[in-house]
Every structure is written in C-alpha cells, then in structure tokens.
Amino acid sequence: MxxxxxxxxxxxxxxxxxxxxxxxxxxxxxxxxxxxxxxxNDPYVARARREGYRGRAAFKLVELDDRFSFLKPGARVVDLGCAPGGWLQVAVERVNALGTKSGKKQGFVLGVDLQEVEPLAGAEVHLLDFLDEGAEDRVKDWLGGTADVVLSDMAASASGHKQTDHLRIMTLCEAAAEFAFDVLEDGGTFVAKVLAGGAEGSLQGLLKQRFAKVHNVKPPASRSDSSEKYVVALGFRGAAEAE
Incomplete structure (x- = not known):
C-alpha cells in the first residue's frame, strides 16, 4: 500500500x-x-480503484476463495444480486470464463439482479427477481444445467432499526439458500452474507443438513465495525442424500 x-x-x-x-x-x-x-482512507477502496474492480467488496470474495478454493476453472457460478459487478469480475477471472487460461477448463458466470448492471466480458447478466416463481428454472436454462457455486452478497434495504434490518437480511439469506438447493450440483458451494445477531441459528441448521461443511467467516476486507460475516457451505448434498 x-x-x-x-x-x-x-x-x-x-x-x-x-x-x-x-x-x-x-x-x-x-x-x-x-x-x-x-x-x-480505506485501503481496499484505493486498491479496487487501482486494480479495476467495481467495488471494495470484490476483495471479500477474493479472500474467501483464497481460503476455500470454490471458484475453480470450469465452474458454473450464479451471483444473486450481482450489482455493481465486483463479485462477477472475481468469478470471471477465477473460473476462466473468458477461456484465456491455456490448459484450463472454461467456466460460466451468470449474474442476476433487480437493476441494470453494466455489461462485463465473460459474464452473462439478466434482470431477474430470484424470488419470482420459476426463477430457478430460468437460471438453469441460462446455465444449461445446474450450478457449481451460488453466491449472494445481497443486503436488504436498511430501515434504520437494527433488529428489523437483521431479520430482513437473514430472511433474504434463507431465501437465497433455498434457491441454491434448487440449482446446485451435488458437491456444490453456497456463499452468502449474513449479519451476526442471534437470528441465524435456523439458517445454520438448514445448511448443516444440506452441506458437508459449513464455515462462518469474517474476511479481512469486511470492515471491523460491521456485523457482517459470510457463511461458506461446501459439499452440497442433493435432496435424496439429505433425506
């Protein structure tokens, strides 16, 4: 720096x-x-500007993947609530969505959001509310099959009331998890932002039923004064195996 x-x-x-x-x-x-x-004064903001990322949040995904290695070349990735596109940029590079890494499998990156997102080479972006009926089928159609990774860095609109905001983001995260259950390949990964605060127990229980390993992590790029953390669920078990 x-x-x-x-x-x-x-x-x-x-x-x-x-x-x-x-x-x-x-x-x-x-x-x-x-x-x-x-x-x-944020070093991650300055670094994002230097390295061409669309926001400092890109480094949260970089740090999570450096630790857990879920963005492998050839992987099919879905980014829910992908605006402004920083996580898409990281995924495109790491799964070789542009096919520029010789000898490596070429991946596919799909982003969905409620708002328009500036086009990004190597990523396919669609306007979609993932909560809409049939959204899972549309995503699988765009992917040409199931996903290896589902990402969510979404946060519900802030109300200014701490407890209400916490419940909103946990509800959103649980909905993203349910979406992931419908689109993930066996062995897949789910990564999502959550807020510490006592209401995440039901989500943890749900994920532990459907994934081999569930980690709760606060990456260095996450501001120390923020209550956010990330859940990284690895080794998705399909419905039949989960039962």
Whole structure:
C-alpha cells in the first residue's frame, strides 16, 4: 500500500501514512461526512480503484476463495444480486470464463439482479427477481444445467432499526439458500452474507443438513465495525442424500 511522503526527505520509508480529513460541508450530514472520510482512507477502496474492480467488496470474495478454493476453472457460478459487478469480475477471472487460461477448463458466470448492471466480458447478466416463481428454472436454462457455486452478497434495504434490518437480511439469506438447493450440483458451494445477531441459528441448521461443511467467516476486507460475516457451505448434498 502506497504511503504519502511526510516531506522530510528520503524515500518516506517508515513514515506514517497520512489520513485524509473531510470537513463537514454546508448541507451535508455528519454521517455522510464520516462515510466519505472512511471511503477516502480505506485501503481496499484505493486498491479496487487501482486494480479495476467495481467495488471494495470484490476483495471479500477474493479472500474467501483464497481460503476455500470454490471458484475453480470450469465452474458454473450464479451471483444473486450481482450489482455493481465486483463479485462477477472475481468469478470471471477465477473460473476462466473468458477461456484465456491455456490448459484450463472454461467456466460460466451468470449474474442476476433487480437493476441494470453494466455489461462485463465473460459474464452473462439478466434482470431477474430470484424470488419470482420459476426463477430457478430460468437460471438453469441460462446455465444449461445446474450450478457449481451460488453466491449472494445481497443486503436488504436498511430501515434504520437494527433488529428489523437483521431479520430482513437473514430472511433474504434463507431465501437465497433455498434457491441454491434448487440449482446446485451435488458437491456444490453456497456463499452468502449474513449479519451476526442471534437470528441465524435456523439458517445454520438448514445448511448443516444440506452441506458437508459449513464455515462462518469474517474476511479481512469486511470492515471491523460491521456485523457482517459470510457463511461458506461446501459439499452440497442433493435432496435424496439429505433425506
């Protein structure tokens, strides 16, 4: 990570990195000023800009895959709520969706969202509410079969009430898990954002019934002051085996 010079000569090696301070502008809320200051001083934001990712969240998926290796060349991946596309970018590269890695199998990356997403080479993106009836069949049609990985970095719209927001995101995550059960290949992987707070027990129980291993992880790119974490469920067991 690049450091700013202190202006005291030399290479600047060993000098403290300078923080950007943002003054509260007229008409701007204090919370907005704090958010802007955090963004300007976030090393992952700067790194995403340098490396061409659409957001800092891309590094959460990078770190999760570095640890669990579920984005293998040739894998078929579905990203639920894929906007703005940072997770799509990581998946495209790692499963070789562009076919640029010689000698490696070529994967397929499919993103769905309620809003338009800027096109991305190597990914197929569709406007779709995954909660709609028949959404699973449409996804399998687009994939040409089942998926090896289902990803979800979705978060429900914030209400400002902590308990309500927690329940909303857990409900969304459980719906994503049920969707994954319908589209995953045996042995597949489900990765989703959850919030710590006491209501995730039912989801954990559900996943442990259907997957060989379930991990709860807070990747380094997840901000320390955030209650978010990620569930990584490996080794999907189809309906017959689960019974």
């Amino acid at each position: 690049a450091q700013k010079s202190t202006g005291q000569g030399g290479s600047g090696r060993g000098s403290r990195e300078l923080r950007v301070k943002v003054k509260t502008a007229k008409g701007r809320k204090l919370s907005s000023t704090r958010w802007l200051e955090r963004q300007l």
